[in-house]
Amino acid sequence: xxxxxxxxxxxxxxxxxxxxRILKEQGHRVIGFDIHEAQANLxxxxxxxxxxxxxxxxxxxxxxxxxxxxxxxxxxxPRAGLEETILQVNFLGTRAFTQALLPRLRAGGxxxxxxxxxxxxxxxxxxxxxxxxxxxxxxxxxxxxxxEQIDATRCYNLTKEAIILWTMxxxxxxxxxxxxxxxxxxxxxxTGIFGDFQRAFGxxxxxxxxxxxxxxxxxxxxxxxxxxxxxxxxxxxxxDIAIDGGMGAFNLTDAMDLQGLxxx
Amino acid sequence: xxxxxxxxxxxxxxxxxxxxRILKEQGHRVIGFDIHEAQANLxxxxxxxxxxxxxxxxxxxxxxxxxxxxxxxxxxxPRAGLEETILQVNFLGTRAFTQALLPRLRAGGxxxxxxxxxxxxxxxxxxxxxxxxxxxxxxxxxxxxxxEQIDATRCYNLTKEAIILWTMxxxxxxxxxxxxxxxxxxxxxxTGIFGDFQRAFGxxxxxxxxxxxxxxxxxxxxxxxxxxxxxxxxxxxxxDIAIDGGMGAFNLTDAMDLQGLxxx
Numbered sequence: 001x002x003x004x005x006x007x008x009x010x011x012x013x014x015x016x017x018x019x020x021r022i023l024k025e026q027g028h029r030v031i032g033f034d035i036h037e038a039q040a041n042l043x044x045x046x047x048x049x050x051x052x053x054x055x056x057x058x059x060x061x062x063x064x065x066x067x068x069x070x071x072x073x074x075x076x077x078p079r080a081g082l083e084e085t086i087l088q089v090n091f092l093g094t095r096a097f098t099q100a101l102l103p104r105l106r107a108g109g110x111x112x113x114x115x116x117x118x119x120x121x122x123x124x125x126x127x128x129x130x131x132x133x134x135x136x137x138x139x140x141x142x143x144x145x146x147x148e149q150i151d152a153t154r155c156y157n158l159t160k161e162a163i164i165l166w167t168m169x170x171x172x173x174x175x176x177x178x179x180x181x182x183x184x185x186x187x188x189x190x191t192g193i194f195g196d197f198q199r200a201f202g203x204x205x206x207x208x209x210x211x212x213x214x215x216x217x218x219x220x221x222x223x224x225x226x227x228x229x230x231x232x233x234x235x236x237x238x239x240d241i242a243i244d245g246g247m248g249a250f251n252l253t254d255a256m257d258l259q260g261l262x263x264x
Numbered sequence: 265x266x267x268x269x270x271x272x273x274x275x276x277x278x279x280x281x282x283x284x285r286i287l288k289e290q291g292h293r294v295i296g297f298d299i300h301e302a303q304a305n306l307x308x309x310x311x312x313x314x315x316x317x318x319x320x321x322x323x324x325x326x327x328x329x330x331x332x333x334x335x336x337x338x339x340x341x342p343r344a345g346l347e348e349t350i351l352q353v354n355f356l357g358t359r360a361f362t363q364a365l366l367p368r369l370r371a372g373g374x375x376x377x378x379x380x381x382x383x384x385x386x387x388x389x390x391x392x393x394x395x396x397x398x399x400x401x402x403x404x405x406x407x408x409x410x411x412e413q414i415d416a417t418r419c420y421n422l423t424k425e426a427i428i429l430w431t432m433x434x435x436x437x438x439x440x441x442x443x444x445x446x447x448x449x450x451x452x453x454x455t456g457i458f459g460d461f462q463r464a465f466g467x468x469x470x471x472x473x474x475x476x477x478x479x480x481x482x483x484x485x486x487x488x489x490x491x492x493x494x495x496x497x498x499x500x501x502x503x504d505i506a507i508d509g510g511m512g513a514f515n516l517t518d519a520m521d522l523q524g525l526x527x528x
Contacts, residue, residue, distance in 0.1 A: 099527050126520050133525050169522035171513035175477055180510075212501075213439055220499035227491050235484035237476075238513025239506045246444075249435035249502025256390050258433035261397050263363050 005029040006229055007067050007101065009048060009094075010074030012038035014191035015114065018222035019071055026226065031067075033059060034074065050074055050093030051085050060100030069110040069229040070101055072163075077196035078118075078156035084141045086152060087132065090159035092141075095166060107178040110229045113167050117187030117244050118201070119160025129162045153200040160185070164240050171238025180237040182228055187244030190215040212245035269293040270493055271331050271365065273312060273358075274338030276302035278455035279378065282486035283335055290490065295331075297323055298338065314338055314357030315349050324364030333374040333493040334365055336427075341460035342382075342420035348405045350416060351396065354423035356405075359430060371442040374493045377431050381451030381508050382465070383424025393426045417464040424449070428504050435502025444501040446492055451508030454479040476509035 006023050010016035011032030020030045020041040032038055033048035046062050049055040075090045076082055098111060105111070122129070128148065135144045150158065167183045174181050188197070188209050198205050209215050221243050227233055228241070242248045253259060270287050274280035275296030284294045284305040296302055297312035310326050313319040339354045340346055362375060369375070386393070392412065399408045414422065431447045438445050452461070452473050462469050473479050485507050491497055492505070506512045517523060 095527070102527075126522070130522075130524060165520070165522055166525045168513040169517050169525040170527065171510035171517065172475060173526050175475075175510060211436060211439075216499050223496045224500065227496065232487045232491065235480050235507050235509050236488065236505075237508070237510035238517075239508075241500075241505055242503045243499050244501070244503075245499050246435035246439055246501035249432040253433050253435065253502075256429070258390070258394075258429055260394060261430045261433040262437055263359070263366075263434065 001027055003027055003029060004068035005031065005065060007031045007033065007063065007070045009033040009050070009072055009097070011042065012036040014193070015186070015189070015218045015221045015225070016071070016073040017041070018218040019073065019225050022219070022222050022226045031063060048074070048097070050089040050097060053096065056093060056097050056100055060097060063101065063104050066106045067101065067104045067109060068106055069112065070098065070105065071112045071114070071225055071229060072098060073114045073225070075114060075159075077193040078153040078200035079196050080152045083145050083150070083152050083155045086155040087141055087144070087159060090156070091132065091162045091166070092135070094163065102177065105179055108231065108234065109179045110233070111174075111179060111181040112225050112228050113163050113181065113183045115163045115183040115185045115240060116160040117185050117242065117248055118157045119164050119185060120248060121157070122161040122164045125158065125161045126165065128158060129165050132158060132162055133166065156200065167240070168238050175237065180234065182236050182238065183240045184221065184225055184228065185240055185242045185244070186216055186221045187242070187247040188212065188215050189218060189221055191218050208247040208250065211250050212247055216243065216245050265291055267291055267293060268332035269295065269329060271295045271297065271327065271334045273297040273314070273336055273361070275306065276300040278457070279450070279453070279482045279485045279489070280335070280337040281305070282483040283337065283489050286483070286486050286490045295327060312338070312361070314353040314361060317360065320357060320361050320364055324361060327365065327368050329368070330370045331365065331368045331373060332370055333376065334362065334369065335376045335378070335489055335493060336362060337378045337489070339378060341457040342417040342464035343460050344416045347409050347414070347416050347419045350419040351405055351408070351423055354420070355396065355426045355430070356399070358427065366441065369443055372495065372498065373443045374497070375438070375443060375445040376489050376492050377427050377445065377447045379427045379447040379449045379504060380424040381449050381506065381512055382421045383428050383449060384512060385421070386425040386428045389422065389425045390429065392422060393429050396422060396426055397430065420464065431504070432502050439501065444498065446500050446502065447504045448485065448489060448492065449504055449506045449508070450480055450485045451506070451511040452476065452479045453482060453485055455482050472511040472514065475514050476511055480507065480509050
């Protein structure tokens with residue numbers, strides 16, 4: 001097999017840590033980024049704080065080898081008090097880090113952005129996403145939050161809608177760079193930040209998990225991320241893939257009253 | 265590795281033939297179904313006419329071993345004069361064949377249904393899909409087509425919307441059977457029926473392919489089908505995956521005017 005080199009953010013825990021493990025198991029090199037130091041399954045660790053423009057520049061500058069792919073997996077959960085940081089880390093900082101790494105991505109390279117089932121309502125929130133995308137700097141963010149009157153949960157959902165729409169918007173430009181970018185939208189996954197989602201989204205989380213039979217496992221998301229990073233997925237471009245054990249389908253089935261379509 | 269056994273319909277050409285090749289290359293057993301006899305990359309060929317209820321029953325009855333997965337890939341293109349056959353083969357017959365094979369599918373089994381980018385407007389056509397799903401027998405189909413006043417192109421799109429919505433609707437019931445079902449939605453793929461799509465969808469097809477750089481290759485769709493059939497994709501349930509080289513993303517970007525979100 002061909003050994004490839006992948007960059008993975010948020011590699012210290014959860015889906016990112018599982019992705020590093022799987023990529024190493026497949027024989028690849030992994031450069032891991034996180035705000036918390038990590039070593040497991042990494043060829044190299046580089047400290048990265050997506051809330052800090054200088055850290056983004058410095059981290060990207062330390063990458064001195066060509067990359068076959070980048071998984072933008074790092075993200076903050078919905079947590080009161082973190083509104084600005086969520087907008088910065090999950091979307092604006094992730095976008096800036098991607099831009100900083102573009103020159104390192106080899107032709108044919110794959111960028112996988114971790115979105116969320118929480119971003120599924122992107123169709124209804126295009127205008128707010130555009131306003132967020134146009135915000136510059138930290139002062140701008142505080143004013144944006146005040147003007148939009150949004151709490152941490154809405155900030156979180158907005159960043160996931162933004163990452164889906166941004167990925168779509170870049171599809172054509174990425175082709176011109178001989179790169180491709182897609183989003184994955186996990187739902188109800190058993191990671192260290194699962195409690196935040198239960199608090200933010202209430203009973204719906206437990207109801208979905210009950211219908212799905214259990215929460216998703218980080219490795220189940222990471223397996224699909226590893227595939228989308230690989231050349232076997234090379235015709236996947238600008239797509240969003242729901243990885244939620246059926247949770248999205250249950251909710252759409254209810255909303256559209258599709259039960260009658262089922263086999264006897 | 266574990267050898268698995270997969271059933272693939274429409275295996276004589278295009279995406280189905282490529283899927284058989286890839287699954288064999290991965291060391292699996294492949295039982296192929298088609299209206300046209302095929303042998304390449306198959307452990308067994310079973311004749312199947314999805315337009316014929318007796319053929320569906322007979323073909324399914326010939327499967328005497330447990331299956332790890334089924335790819336419902338067979339389908340007719342939009343072609344004037346084939347209206348009833350399109351509705352029958354692409355949706356009603358495919359659904360009946362799936363039902364007939366359910367008892368053969370092993371716990372953990374994966375069903376992959378070939379939808380299309382032409383089915384992307386499922387949100388707007390739920391009511392018509394429900395009416396199609398309720399049609400019984402051939403006489404019913406003629407009356408349905410007359411009542412709905414639909415041509416072959418609309419029939420084709422409707423069957424693809426139907427397969428996406430049906431797959432969604434089954435997500436929860438499939439979990440109870442310890443199975444999972446997803447759809448793939450290729451766009452602009454270079455198969456033997458490509459000319460039909462150019463005639464049916466006009467200049468939009470060539471425009472999309474120009475923006476994507478080229479048409480998709482059957483093997484690029486089949487690689488993803490092989491992955492979704494595999495246990496590595498086991499948390500994918502009730503999902504629809506666009507595999508279109510970015511064509512869906514271009515069109516959504518235009519429709520929502522997202523160009524401003526792009527990196528400089």
